[in-house]
Amino acid sequence: MSKLLRQHFEDREIKKGSGQVSAFIALSLGILATLAALCFLFPNLLTTPDFRPLYNANILRGLLFASVIIGFVSGVISLLRNPSKRWGMAGMLLNAFAALLASGQIEPNYYDRSMYAGLDYFILTLLISALVFIPMERFYAKYKAQKLLRSGWVTDIKYFMFSHLGIQLLSFFTIIPAQILFNQWLNPTWHQMVSGQPLVLQFIEILIIVDFFSYWIHRSMHKVPSLWRIHAVHHSSHHMDWLAASRVHVFELIVNRFVGYIPLLFMGFSPAATYAYLVFISFHAIFIHANVRFRFPYFRWVLATPEFHHWHHSSEKEAWDKNFAAFLPIYDVIFKTAHLPDHLPKKYGTTANTKIPEGFVAQLVYPLQNKQRKNN
Numbered sequence: 001m002s003k004l005l006r007q008h009f010e011d012r013e014i015k016k017g018s019g020q021v022s023a024f025i026a027l028s029l030g031i032l033a034t035l036a037a038l039c040f041l042f043p044n045l046l047t048t049p050d051f052r053p054l055y056n057a058n059i060l061r062g063l064l065f066a067s068v069i070i071g072f073v074s075g076v077i078s079l080l081r082n083p084s085k086r087w088g089m090a091g092m093l094l095n096a097f098a099a100l101l102a103s104g105q106i107e108p109n110y111y112d113r114s115m116y117a118g119l120d121y122f123i124l125t126l127l128i129s130a131l132v133f134i135p136m137e138r139f140y141a142k143y144k145a146q147k148l149l150r151s152g153w154v155t156d157i158k159y160f161m162f163s164h165l166g167i168q169l170l171s172f173f174t175i176i177p178a179q180i181l182f183n184q185w186l187n188p189t190w191h192q193m194v195s196g197q198p199l200v201l202q203f204i205e206i207l208i209i210v211d212f213f214s215y216w217i218h219r220s221m222h223k224v225p226s227l228w229r230i231h232a233v234h235h236s237s238h239h240m241d242w243l244a245a246s247r248v249h250v251f252e253l254i255v256n257r258f259v260g261y262i263p264l265l266f267m268g269f270s271p272a273a274t275y276a277y278l279v280f281i282s283f284h285a286i287f288i289h290a291n292v293r294f295r296f297p298y299f300r301w302v303l304a305t306p307e308f309h310h311w312h313h314s315s316e317k318e319a320w321d322k323n324f325a326a327f328l329p330i331y332d333v334i335f336k337t338a339h340l341p342d343h344l345p346k347k348y349g350t351t352a353n354t355k356i357p358e359g360f361v362a363q364l365v366y367p368l369q370n371k372q373r374k375n376n
């Protein structure tokens with residue numbers, strides 16, 4: 001997203017009725033449609049080989065053109081309503097460009113698996129997340145007044161793009177090949193016994209094992225000052241919603257994905273169970289950040305709910321260094337860091353002692369700058 005667009009939108013909530021919402025729809029659909037059209041043009045380079053057999057090109061092309069029409073019409077509406085014509089115009093042009101790109105489709109060759117960018121993975125996760133979590137936050141909002149495009153959303157979209165096009169994708173497609181490799185070196189009897197279990201059972205075992213390690217990685221990130229500077233970026237958001245889940249520093253993504261999963265490699269689970277776990281946990285991570293008021297009275301001590309993780313993000317003193325578990329609060333109970341009072345938290349973010357700059361690049365370099373005192 002351009003610097004101009006950031007200056008225009010960042011740290012400002014978008015107002016209804018001024019042509020800004022339609023400009024946003026036009027531009028977002030225009031960007032997504034352009035990326036999707038590029039996937040049609042260069043499927044071997046940009047799409048994920050494992051996903052290709054699942055696609056129906058005709059249905060996807062129909063959806064793409066429907067999205068282009070909605071995006072173009074939104075651009076026209078913005079042009080009519082917004083005194084500043086440039087965003088509506090940019091949205092219209094972007095959608096027209098996507099239509100032009102998509103119409104020049106080359107017959108795909110699905111056999112080449114040499115190199116790909118997984119652009120389709122980014123587009124699909126963004127669409128699925130938006131379709132599930134935006135209506136959920138609308139109907140069950142904890143903070144009803146909180147806008148979809150609250151302050152800092154541009155920064156978080158950049159995180160979303162960065163992690164889905166980079167690290168997350170990389171981890172998906174390195175953990176499983178690494179696991180297959182490790183499985184060959186394991187004791188065959190042990191490997192057969194573990195991977196021969198029902199998938200559900202393996203899935204639960206992976207949850208229990210990975211969660212134990214991620215509990216301690218997360219707790220260390222709060223306790224070791226140099227690690228806290230990396231992890232504090234995740235805590236810098238003052239609003240909790242589905243998009244805030246993406247705000248994770250690249251160093252932390254690497255540590256979580258590659259150190260947290262090492263124990264898995266020695267266990268001998270089947271790749272299908274690991275795959276199911278990775279997909280599940282990435283959507284669960286979005287869910288626990290969502291701006292929803294669910295309390296789950298019976299499950300709140302069994303599984304990590306939005307309430308549980310919202311307390312972890314609270315800047316209220318009683319909640320400091322609490323609720324580290326990603327999925328199983330039992331680890332916080334065992335290691336005495338659980339905090340689930342009767343009410344929901346009110347304030348989020350880091351305290352005045354940890355001042356995190358705004359913006360993606362500033363946050364990227366923040367842990368490398370001069371050390372400050374750790375607090376919360």
Ligand SMILES: [Zn+2]
Nearest residue numbers: 218222231312
């Ligand atoms: Zn934390």
Ligand SMILES: [Zn+2]
Nearest residue numbers: 234289309313
């Ligand atoms: Zn979080």
